[in-house]
Amino acid sequence: MATISLLTFSDGRDFVAADIDDFCRQKEGLLRQAFETAGHTVVAGAQPVTSNEIAVAEARRVAAAGPDLTVFHYPVWAFPHFTMLAATATTGPLLLASTIDPVQPGMVGLLAAGGALDQIGRQHTRITGDATDPAVRRRLQTTVTAAAAVSGLRGSTFGRIGGRPMGMYTAASSPEVWIDTFGVDVEEIDQWEIVRRAELVDESRVATARAWLEKHAAGVHYDGDKLTPETLGRQIRSYYAVRELIDEWHLDFAGIKGQPELTNHFATMDVTEAFLNDPYDWDGPKETFVCSTESDMDGALTMQIMKLLSGLPVLFADVRHYHGDLDVWDLANSGQHATWYAARSDDPLENLAKTHLYPEVFFFPAGGASVHHIAAAGEATFARLSRLDHRYRLQLTKGRFVDLGHETHERLARASTYEWPHAFSRFDAPAEAFLDRFGANHIHAIPGDWTEELRAVCRLLDVDVDDLESTR
């Protein structure tokens, strides 16, 4: 649950302020109640802001609580310079909220304050309406969820293990832009660290993990060549090596380059990435840890935002193929999707029962297992941060993973790379608009409709939204 700071702004004329003091406090009480009923903690100003001095003092006081979201509240006409002064002491996501009341001009107070903030480029979200109205409460909750995700992102560290893969411009971004726009630092780590540390992992841990996979997966298809107990063991060792890196460097999310060095000469990172993204591994339940394939920075960032919003495992996939006759996208990845997507069950064994480990294909001479399953059907939100002319945008569409029946799944999976995981999907975005505009080879998804929350995140981060469902 989030921590919310709340300041109510009022009139700078003492005789007016005194007259509307009770009204301000009453309206603030209703707003406060809306947040508290939803389970959030509210740190409110000691009194309505009626002077420049109070604006600064109260803004500093509530900012000290380190809120996920600061709410400036306008139940009456309020002098806009109070807002501007309070904003100097406010960092992080900002929401302007007012009632719409013909008697007390709170809405006009919000518009004057919002316009002043716009003039200096201070990003904020606006919500008008009565805090007792369920529709207003839903909008407030969306903003709080988005703000908590934005605060969760700020001050976090991305571990970039290995750098840009195979010339992929869309997988690389600038640390200066990231720290400035998202508040995320980038720690560069050499892939050699995985190789070095993998050798040091205790054999008994490897044997336990391998036995768990052999027992619970639908199949571990050893072929005596690409997939052997030894190459699978190397992948398990790599998982533990990356977990060590996460702990030592205090990483919040990561990406692994993999191709070509590790996939040519060591092992693919598919088992590592799948079980980092899963809410469990062979040792038991754990928090999901976002890890992108091909050290895709914008991909991992999109996934981390989706995780912070939903708490769910996030899908990483190639936009591999479009079956025009079926209007179905084959979202495959070069070897890993979190196994949770196989059945979306809280019980790992139900997901594993639909997961096969197949020998790696010819792209990856070092071998190991790729993690094959077909994503379970259901509504989903698909998104991806990308850049248009240097500016960040979130490309977004609702859609669903579809169930086309076993036979069709087999046929379609065999038409591309069978051994890889597949999420057969339909987008609400028209295929032509998607192919015309989508700015990357990778896409990300979570179950459910999170489009409003993602839009709210973009407003708070000053990132554009490219709604792929609109043809423009």
Ligand SMILES: C[C@H](O)[C@@H](O)[C@@H](O)C(=O)CO
């Ligand atoms: C075949 C290539 O090696 C794959 O890595 C490619 O399909 C991708 O994953 C591109 O994102």
